[in-house]
Amino acid sequence: MADNIIELIDVHKSFKDQHVLQGINLQVPRGQTTVIIGRSGGGKSVILKHMIGLLKPDSGQVVVAGQDITGMDDHQLNQVRKRFGMLFQEAALFDSMDSGENVAFPLREHTKKTHAEIQRIVADKLRMVGLPGVERKLPSQLSGGMRKRVGLARAIALEPEIILYDEPTTGLDPIMCDAINRLIADTQARLGVTSVVISHDIAGAYQIAHRMAMLYEGRIIATGTPDDIKNSSDPVVQQFIQGKQEGPIEGI
Amino acid sequence: MSSGPRWSRPLELVGQWGLRVLVETGRLGLLLFQSLVWMFRPPFRAKQIFKQMEFVGVKSLNVTVLTGFFVGAVFALQSYYGFSLFGAETLVGSTVALALTRELGPVVTALMIAGRAGSAMAAELGTMRVTEQIDALYVMAVNPVQYLVMPRILAGVIMLPVLVIIADFVGIVAGYIVGVILLGINSGIFIAKIVEYVDFSDISMGLIKAAFFGLTLSLVGCYKGFYTVGGAEGVGRSTTEAVVMSSVLILISDYFLTAVMF
Numbered sequence: 001m002a003d004n005i006i007e008l009i010d011v012h013k014s015f016k017d018q019h020v021l022q023g024i025n026l027q028v029p030r031g032q033t034t035v036i037i038g039r040s041g042g043g044k045s046v047i048l049k050h051m052i053g054l055l056k057p058d059s060g061q062v063v064v065a066g067q068d069i070t071g072m073d074d075h076q077l078n079q080v081r082k083r084f085g086m087l088f089q090e091a092a093l094f095d096s097m098d099s100g101e102n103v104a105f106p107l108r109e110h111t112k113k114t115h116a117e118i119q120r121i122v123a124d125k126l127r128m129v130g131l132p133g134v135e136r137k138l139p140s141q142l143s144g145g146m147r148k149r150v151g152l153a154r155a156i157a158l159e160p161e162i163i164l165y166d167e168p169t170t171g172l173d174p175i176m177c178d179a180i181n182r183l184i185a186d187t188q189a190r191l192g193v194t195s196v197v198i199s200h201d202i203a204g205a206y207q208i209a210h211r212m213a214m215l216y217e218g219r220i221i222a223t224g225t226p227d228d229i230k231n232s233s234d235p236v237v238q239q240f241i242q243g244k245q246e247g248p249i250e251g252i
Numbered sequence: 253m254s255s256g257p258r259w260s261r262p263l264e265l266v267g268q269w270g271l272r273v274l275v276e277t278g279r280l281g282l283l284l285f286q287s288l289v290w291m292f293r294p295p296f297r298a299k300q301i302f303k304q305m306e307f308v309g310v311k312s313l314n315v316t317v318l319t320g321f322f323v324g325a326v327f328a329l330q331s332y333y334g335f336s337l338f339g340a341e342t343l344v345g346s347t348v349a350l351a352l353t354r355e356l357g358p359v360v361t362a363l364m365i366a367g368r369a370g371s372a373m374a375a376e377l378g379t380m381r382v383t384e385q386i387d388a389l390y391v392m393a394v395n396p397v398q399y400l401v402m403p404r405i406l407a408g409v410i411m412l413p414v415l416v417i418i419a420d421f422v423g424i425v426a427g428y429i430v431g432v433i434l435l436g437i438n439s440g441i442f443i444a445k446i447v448e449y450v451d452f453s454d455i456s457m458g459l460i461k462a463a464f465f466g467l468t469l470s471l472v473g474c475y476k477g478f479y480t481v482g483g484a485e486g487v488g489r490s491t492t493e494a495v496v497m498s499s500v501l502i503l504i505s506d507y508f509l510t511a512v513m514f
Contacts, residue, residue: 052391053390078395079391081391081393084391085391086388086391088388090383090384091416092383092384092387092388094380094384105392106392109393110392
């Protein structure tokens with residue numbers, strides 16, 4: 001395992017009688033953007049939640065920076081989690097706080113910075129995501145795309161090594177999708193972070209991915225560069241990336 | 253599930269119900285235990301605790317005063333009619349005071365606060381659960397039991413007795429207004445009988461009950477909210493269940509607390 005910051009080894013996970021992950025093997029190389037594609041409801045979010053210890057596998061290992069996190073207690077897990085930032089599907093901003101307080105939250109919790117320093121960082125991060133000056137706006141006053149950008153500002157507030165994106169472009173208009181994708185690519189390039197993005201937006205995935213992996217029926221059936229995926233001979237992969245209803249994947 | 257013969261169905265239902273009660277009790281206990289543990293670990297979340305105390309306590313003042321007043325007033329009215337049958341109207345004051353301090357103050361206040369604050373806790377935490385805000389706390393290495401649950405439980409335990417003191421006082425004043433001003437009982441005797449018959453222990457036992465009810469309603473509210481599943485519908489269900497469950501628990505535990513203490 002040359003320089004894989006996250007590695008999933010034969011991860012199985014079931015919810016009640018649904019066997020969602022049936023032996024996931026996946027490597028996430030350091031400093032690159034890995035996009036996991038697959039159908040809605042196929043368990044992509046479940047993979048992401050395993051990487052950060054929100055879910056524990058029924059069997060298998062999740063290795064982050066050389067440490068197996070599956071057996072860790074809360075305290076150890078928190079140390080690992082400080083390496084991560086995560087953008088949730090609906091941004092998951094705290095709606096009792098305004099945007100500025102949301103972005104400041106991880107800084108208040110985990111640093112001893114003064115109020116002025118925190119305000120400066122918050123303003124800086126909000127500028128990075130293209131929303132300068134929205135500090136006093138409540139999440140309910142923002143559009144979906146703006147909420148996601150504030151969510152990203154919060155995710156990068158502590159300058160994490162790894163950023164996880166849970167369907168960052170779902171539910172946005174095409175222009176906002178493009179803006180978010182550029183933001184992911186920019187953030188990756190500027191901060192040199194490792195990014196893991198789950199998506200079913202194929203065009204967006206090509207735009208940002210260094211590596212892609214496709215999840216199908218609980219397994220990773222293909223990995224490689226975007227070109228590898230594009231030229232894959234697997235009919236399942238071809239059907240998915242071309243978005244056709246006919247093929248080995250059952251439509252409805 | 254119904255694999256056995258038909259007559260065994262009722263038995264299965266009883267068993268399932270029993271199992272559910274057992275599981276819920278266990279999970280409630282676990283949440284309480286975790287909150288206790290997190291109470292004594294830094295950071296101590298003073299800001300969150302005071303915020304919740306304000307929410308449970310200060311913002312419940314109106315409803316507490318209003319219900320306390322009318323419970324005291326109606327109790328004075330009812331007991332006056334009862335006592336007047338055998339000419340013991342002078343006991344109205346002490347009856348109202350005893351009923352309020354020992355029983356009605358804690359129970360009525362707790363039921364009101366369960367409806368006001370307990371339901372709000374379930375709704376707020378439930379919404380945070382289904383919109384992944386609780387996951388977001390975990391991801392940011394902040395324990396949500398410490399950040400969200402512990403301050404609410406502590407606020408319930410601390411503020412309920414305070415509210416009950418207010419409800420007791422307002423209720424007795426209402427009893428005085430009805431008994432002395434409206435019905436013409438002698439003011440001096442009214443007060444003297446209260447002083448004669450109400451012990452400090454009547455008040456303090458009522459306050460112990462109040463603290464226990466405060467724990468019940470905030471723990472149940474947090475529990476139902478924290479483990480919400482199923483989107484907006486789930487939040488609604490959690491909120492309803494929180495109010496029903498805490499109200500029932502308050503009334504049942506009231507009997508046993510009374511039996512043990514008095």
